[in-house]
Amino acid sequence: MEVKARAPGKIIIAGEHAVVHGSTAVAACIDLCTSVSLRFPSDSDNNDTLKLHFKDVALEFSWSVGKVKETLSHLGSPFPSTPTSCSVETIKCIAVLVEEQNIPEAKIGLASGVIAFLWLYTSILGFKPATVVVTSDLPIGAGLGSSAAFCVSLTAALLSFLDSVSLDTNHQGWLTFGESDLDLLNKWAFEGEKIIHGKPSGLDNTVSTYGNIIKFRSGKLTRIKSNMPLKMLITNTKVSRNTKALVAGVSERTLRHPDAMSSVFNAVDSISKELATVIESPTPDDLSLTEKEGKLEELIEMNQGLLQCMGVSHASIETVLRTTLKYKLASKLTGAGGGGCVLTVTANTAISNSS
Numbered sequence: 001m002e003v004k005a006r007a008p009g010k011i012i013i014a015g016e017h018a019v020v021h022g023s024t025a026v027a028a029c030i031d032l033c034t035s036v037s038l039r040f041p042s043d044s045d046n047n048d049t050l051k052l053h054f055k056d057v058a059l060e061f062s063w064s065v066g067k068v069k070e071t072l073s074h075l076g077s078p079f080p081s082t083p084t085s086c087s088v089e090t091i092k093c094i095a096v097l098v099e100e101q102n103i104p105e106a107k108i109g110l111a112s113g114v115i116a117f118l119w120l121y122t123s124i125l126g127f128k129p130a131t132v133v134v135t136s137d138l139p140i141g142a143g144l145g146s147s148a149a150f151c152v153s154l155t156a157a158l159l160s161f162l163d164s165v166s167l168d169t170n171h172q173g174w175l176t177f178g179e180s181d182l183d184l185l186n187k188w189a190f191e192g193e194k195i196i197h198g199k200p201s202g203l204d205n206t207v208s209t210y211g212n213i214i215k216f217r218s219g220k221l222t223r224i225k226s227n228m229p230l231k232m233l234i235t236n237t238k239v240s241r242n243t244k245a246l247v248a249g250v251s252e253r254t255l256r257h258p259d260a261m262s263s264v265f266n267a268v269d270s271i272s273k274e275l276a277t278v279i280e281s282p283t284p285d286d287l288s289l290t291e292k293e294g295k296l297e298e299l300i301e302m303n304q305g306l307l308q309c310m311g312v313s314h315a316s317i318e319t320v321l322r323t324t325l326k327y328k329l330a331s332k333l334t335g336a337g338g339g340g341c342v343l344t345v346t347a348n349t350a351i352s353n354s355s
């Protein structure tokens with residue numbers, strides 16, 4: 001039997017990093033997805049292997065199920081309905097299983113995703129042979145939430161085998177999770193993100209699970225209904241970086257300058273709240289649309305300034321900012337920064353073109 005699940009990446013319109021420290025953020029999912037296919041061998045295959053294939057990065061892993069069980073047997077039977085954090089000791093045990101796979105040095109950054117895979121797989125389905133294949137439209141490690149889309153699509157594929165999870169009617173050829181199961185899916189995906197990110201806010205997995213546009217603060221989401229067209233350009237600087245290290249860097253700066261950073265986080269909170277209000281408020285005519293777009297651009301610019309204060313911008317990001325500024329367009333980094341992707345609001349251009 002084979003199941004295929006997919007989940008979207010995201011852009012953070014305002015509030016990245018500050019959201020880890022309790023500020024509000026606004027994020028929207030994008031139509032680039034990660035897909036996970038999961039196939040169990042038939043009885044006649046007489047197979048005792050758990051295989052994982054990361055197609056985008058041409059990496060294949062395989063373990064004997066007996067070996068995985070031996071390493072993790074102290075954890076007991078799986079509790080799929082109770083999302084559980086992977087303890088530091090268990091991460092160490094799983095890391096041994098990953099080290100044996102001899103990931104080439106240039107791709108060693110992907111190891112945390114393999115650990116997250118083994119944790120989610122064994123916690124939800126236990127010790128069963130299977131073949132899992134991961135493919136993505138998203139650039140990996142570029143700020144568009146590839147880690148969250150991976151955790152959400154993988155968890156969705158795993159949970160779909162549980163009798164307790166009911167899948168809703170067909171949505172463009174795909175079944176969707178019912179509202180109550182989305183919470184379970186999101187919680188497990190968060191546990192995967194914790195392994196990859198260290199200290200995630202939960203924003204990325206939440207927007208990937210629930211879709212559309214959300215406002216998010218301290219683990220709580222509010223769905224947003226946009227009342228204006230949001231046209232954005234995404235530029236990938238192609239400078240690779242690691243979310244875990246960037247998040248840790250901001251926490252270290254916060255320890256060094258608690259008062260100053262607290263003011264920065266408060267300012268971001270106000271920016272995200274105002275931005276959500278602007279997006280949601282009615283747009284009766286073209287004049288109010290132009291006014292709202294002006295506000296949006298200014299808020300994006302202010303948020304970028306504060307991200308620079310947090311130390312997560314990068315020379316490659318500044319180059320994109322300078323370039324878009326020549327065309328009077330506002331931009332900010334999106335996701336963890338340090339390279340990765342930059343967002344540019346392009347709505348005004350669209351209006352002047354059409355008028």
Ligand SMILES: Nc1ncnc2c1ncn2[C@@H]1O[C@H](COP(=O)(O)OP(=O)(O)OP(=O)(O)O)[C@@H](O)[C@H]1O
Binds near residue numbers: 034244
């Ligand atoms: N398609 C994929 N194949 C294999 N591993 C993946 C894939 N997508 C994500 N990953 C895992 O996620 C990690 C990248 O996550 P990271 O959080 O650093 O970047 P991101 O999620 O793309 O950006 P951000 O968190 O800023 O939105 C990779 O190192 C890998 O472990």
Ligand SMILES: C[C@@](O)(CCO)CC(=O)[O-]
Binds near residue numbers: 012145200247336
């Ligand atoms: C940098 C961060 O705010 C967003 C990464 O996409 C981290 C997080 O919220 O977990």
Ligand SMILES: [Mg+2]
Binds near residue numbers: 148
């Ligand atoms: Mg990530």
